[in-house]
Amino acid sequence: MNEHVKKCPIIANHIKVALVGQPNVGKSMLINSVSNAHLHVGNFSGVTVDKTEVLFDYKHYHFTVVDLPGTYAFTDYTIEERVTKEYLCAQDYDIIINVVDSTNLEKNLQLTAELFTMSKKMLIALNMSDEAQKEGIEVNAEYMSELLNVSCVKVSAAQKTGIEELINTVVKIYEEPKVDPKLIFSEAVEEEIQHIVSYLQKHKYEATNSYRNIAINLLKENKKTYETLHDDPIWIELQPILIEASQHVELHHDTDDIKEALAEEYASFNRGVVAEVVKVKKPIKEEKTLTERIDSLLIHPLYGIPIFLFLMWGLFQLTFVLGAVPMDWINLFFGWLGNAVGATIGNDDIRSLVVDGLIAGVGAVILFVPNIIILFVGIALLETTGYMSRVAFLLDGFFHKFGLHGQSFIPLVTGFGCSIPAYMSARILKNDRDRLLTLFIISFMSCGARLPVYVLFAGAFFNESIAGNVLFAIYITGAMLGLIAAKVLKMTAFKGADEPFVMEMPKYRLPSLKLVWHTVLSKTLMYLKKAGTFIAGATVLIWFLSNYPHNLELETSYAHKIEQAQSKQEKNKLTNELASKGLQQSYLGRIGKFSEPVFEPLGLDWRMAVALEAGLAAKEVVVSTLGVLYALGDNVSETTYSLKDAISKNISFASAVAFIVIIMVYLPCFAASVVFTREAGGIKYFFYLLAFTTITAYVLAYLAYHITLLLGY
Amino acid sequence: MKKLIDCEKGEKVKVAKLHANHDLKQRLISFGIMKDANIQVLEHAPRKKTIEVKVGKMRIALRAEEAELIEVKAL
Ligand SMILES: Nc1nc2c(ncn2[C@@H]2O[C@H](COP(=O)(O)OP(=O)(O)OP(=O)(O)O)[C@@H](O)[C@H]2O)c(=O)[nH]1
Numbered sequence: 001m002n003e004h005v006k007k008c009p010i011i012a013n014h015i016k017v018a019l020v021g022q023p024n025v026g027k028s029m030l031i032n033s034v035s036n037a038h039l040h041v042g043n044f045s046g047v048t049v050d051k052t053e054v055l056f057d058y059k060h061y062h063f064t065v066v067d068l069p070g071t072y073a074f075t076d077y078t079i080e081e082r083v084t085k086e087y088l089c090a091q092d093y094d095i096i097i098n099v100v101d102s103t104n105l106e107k108n109l110q111l112t113a114e115l116f117t118m119s120k121k122m123l124i125a126l127n128m129s130d131e132a133q134k135e136g137i138e139v140n141a142e143y144m145s146e147l148l149n150v151s152c153v154k155v156s157a158a159q160k161t162g163i164e165e166l167i168n169t170v171v172k173i174y175e176e177p178k179v180d181p182k183l184i185f186s187e188a189v190e191e192e193i194q195h196i197v198s199y200l201q202k203h204k205y206e207a208t209n210s211y212r213n214i215a216i217n218l219l220k221e222n223k224k225t226y227e228t229l230h231d232d233p234i235w236i237e238l239q240p241i242l243i244e245a246s247q248h249v250e251l252h253h254d255t256d257d258i259k260e261a262l263a264e265e266y267a268s269f270n271r272g273v274v275a276e277v278v279k280v281k282k283p284i285k286e287e288k289t290l291t292e293r294i295d296s297l298l299i300h301p302l303y304g305i306p307i308f309l310f311l312m313w314g315l316f317q318l319t320f321v322l323g324a325v326p327m328d329w330i331n332l333f334f335g336w337l338g339n340a341v342g343a344t345i346g347n348d349d350i351r352s353l354v355v356d357g358l359i360a361g362v363g364a365v366i367l368f369v370p371n372i373i374i375l376f377v378g379i380a381l382l383e384t385t386g387y388m389s390r391v392a393f394l395l396d397g398f399f400h401k402f403g404l405h406g407q408s409f410i411p412l413v414t415g416f417g418c419s420i421p422a423y424m425s426a427r428i429l430k431n432d433r434d435r436l437l438t439l440f441i442i443s444f445m446s447c448g449a450r451l452p453v454y455v456l457f458a459g460a461f462f463n464e465s466i467a468g469n470v471l472f473a474i475y476i477t478g479a480m481l482g483l484i485a486a487k488v489l490k491m492t493a494f495k496g497a498d499e500p501f502v503m504e505m506p507k508y509r510l511p512s513l514k515l516v517w518h519t520v521l522s523k524t525l526m527y528l529k530k531a532g533t534f535i536a537g538a539t540v541l542i543w544f545l546s547n548y549p550h551n552l553e554l555e556t557s558y559a560h561k562i563e564q565a566q567s568k569q570e571k572n573k574l575t576n577e578l579a580s581k582g583l584q585q586s587y588l589g590r591i592g593k594f595s596e597p598v599f600e601p602l603g604l605d606w607r608m609a610v611a612l613e614a615g616l617a618a619k620e621v622v623v624s625t626l627g628v629l630y631a632l633g634d635n636v637s638e639t640t641y642s643l644k645d646a647i648s649k650n651i652s653f654a655s656a657v658a659f660i661v662i663i664m665v666y667l668p669c670f671a672a673s674v675v676f677t678r679e680a681g682g683i684k685y686f687f688y689l690l691a692f693t694t695i696t697a698y699v700l701a702y703l704a705y706h707i708t709l710l711l712g713y
Numbered sequence: 714m715k716k717l718i719d720c721e722k723g724e725k726v727k728v729a730k731l732h733a734n735h736d737l738k739q740r741l742i743s744f745g746i747m748k749d750a751n752i753q754v755l756e757h758a759p760r761k762k763t764i765e766v767k768v769g770k771m772r773i774a775l776r777a778e779e780a781e782l783i784e785v786k787a788l
């Protein structure tokens with residue numbers, strides 16, 4: 001009977017905090033610095049597109065911090081903004097931390113003013129205080145807290161300063177009763193608010209909210225407040241008062257849009273607050289900021305695009321040249337490992353499983369880790385420096401011609417890393433038509449998992465000195481095909497008016513090494529983890545399917561022949577023949593043979609066909625399957641086995657071109673297809689995508705094969 | 714009536730009126746492009762298809778079609 005002896009003595013309090021703010025103010029980074037999370041951080045608007053919860057303990061409190069997509073105002077402009085709005089309105093949280101950029105307070109406070117009407121406990125985190133200091137901007141946090149009647153805490157997510165004070169303030173606010181923030185409107189509007197308030201007072205309207213808050217919400221045409229009051233008997237009298245009040249406000253602002261009028265009210269209030277609490281130390285010179293100076297080069301009307309193309313070219317060049325060095329080591333290592341491990345295993349079948357299956361397959365995937373890392377570094381730099389939005393700006397005109405939105409560039413570039421986050425990030429597009437269109441062509445942007453196939457084939461068929469260019473050409477061709485596909489879709493399936501393009505251009509930031517390191521590391525680990533689990537499993541399956549069933553008759557007859565053979569050469573030839581015959585009658589061989597007629601017009605043999613089919617599960621499997629299939633056919637050669645050589649020996653150039661074209665265009669992997677279906681909003685879209693990519697891939701590969709043949713290769 | 718798109722590179726003006734539809738107007742306002750805001754044209758993309766402007770401390774990219782809808786006046 002000692003059940004409750006060891007009960008935990010601390011009954012922790014649970015505080016749920018929602019982080020709200022405009023895009024790119026450092027919400028995600030702030031969460032990373034208060035907890036051990038590694039949320040995705042980038043220097044452009046729309047990095048976070050879905051809510052994420054992070055848990056951590058501090059003193060004797062449990063914290064749940066919710067990272068929300070940034071939102072400029074309380075509208076449903078884009079899906080991600082809708083996520084934020086819906087979360088805030090559902091009110092399943094205790095405290096709002098409103099994160100603002102100290103270097104751009106006036107604009108940021110626009111959202112703050114709207115949050116004031118949420119009637120939730122809140123505080124303001126004055127983030128980027130390090131940057132503000134550098135720019136000579138001094139914010140008086142205490143005075144600001146006093147003016148707004150909301151606690152304001154200076155923090156820097158990058159330097160991790162003020163974090164402790166921030167959490168302590170959260171705890172304090174959590175324990176204390178709620179206070180109403182101060183927001184003063186112009187006299188004309190205050191008068192109207194007062195009218196409504198006194199009406200509510202007169203009728204002793206029962207509410208948890210303050211009357212002032214209700215009045216403001218009514219003026220703002222807040223749906224929820226409207227609905228609540230609409231069913232109340234006082235509505236009959238209140239409505240005319242409200243209409244009159246709105247008219248007065250609109251008249252005062254010379255507009256017919258109450259929201260515009262209120263926005264102007266907020267703006268002038270904020271201007272007042274900023275004038276009081278912000279001191280700019282350095283004299284405001286008419287000098288250009290660093291960002292403007294860099295911009296005058298990078299988004300130059302003439303040089304902008306060539307510079308971008310040059311940087312891309314450089315990246316692929318690096319991918320190839322720099323990646324080749326460790327690749328040789330990895331190749332040697334797996335060759336050695338295969339031999340060493342193989343020598344210790346007596347059983348033929350098990351040895352083949354481990355050496356030709358696991359080691360050859362997984363090794364083929366791991367071989368490309370250096371290339372993948374370089375690619376990820378490139379993408380991380382694009383994301384964290386602020387260049388991303390510039391390219392979107394540069395390409396908007398060009399994209400527009402193809403029926404795409406400039407901001408589509410962001411999901412499309414993300415697609416070069418992996419299609420899954422790319423599909424998510426298409427949420428930053430306001431219009432559903434634009435978004436769907438972008439979703440459909442994301443798979444044309446070759447993801448990181450397809451890079452190994454390209455590197456392998458480029459290396460197999462081209463001299464090292466130009467293989468980097470070939471790689472670049474493959475990516476550019478893929479992207480161009482995507483644009484053409486977009487044009488076709490825009491003219492047929494997604495007809496409609498163009499959406500406005502309005503996008504913030506963040507200032508350039510030098511990304512910290514740590515940030516880039518973490519981004520690249522986590523993606524690389526994911527790749528490795530996938531190689532060790534999913535890919536390894538798929539490889540074993542492929543190995544099994546390609547080794548069974550055994551054909552004893554065939555084996556004995558060859559064993560006999562090999563014994564009789566005179567020269568070593570002849571022996572080798574016979575062994576190879578046996579292997580390839582055995583492969584052909586295996587399960588996989590039969591599957592391959594079954595689908596061969598489909599692939600024959602494209603110049604693909606059954607092994608390539610099987611690799612492509614396996615690639616539907618994950619694109620990495622293409623390489624590992626090739627690794628297994630060509631390792632099996634080749635396993636008697638004495639030299640260290642190299643997949644690259646096997647490819648160049650066994651596959652004609654025209655077939656290789658057709659193969660690459662299919663890889664470029666056909667259906668993304670299984671996991672990506674699932675996310676695509678979810679983001680597009682229905683299974684029917686998956687079938688559209690399947691039909692669209694399959695037909696396109698087939699036709700293009702057919703053309704590519706025959707044109708290459710005609711050209712005499 | 715002068716429009717934002719007519720401004721030269723480097724020119725500073727004041728917003729007089731937004732002629733955009735409701736959604737776009739909300740968007741522009743939330744970016745700080747509202748009546749009486751000061752605005753400066755920073756950069757033109759090729760053939761003035763897209764422009765970069767500065768409002769307060771914020772740099773914003775706009776397409777020509779949107780810049781058409783913003784009426785401006787001299788400071
Ligand atoms: N100098 C400095 N930079 C910061 C600070 N906090 C964030 N940043 C940078 O600001 C950029 C935006 O950070 P994020 O955390 O992605 O911003 P976010 O608010 O989550 O953005 P969205 O998810 O798009 O809404 C990144 O480039 C960060 O490196 C800070 O305190 N100081």
Ligand SMILES: [Mg+2]
Binds near residue numbers: 028029040047068069
């Ligand atoms: Mg974020």
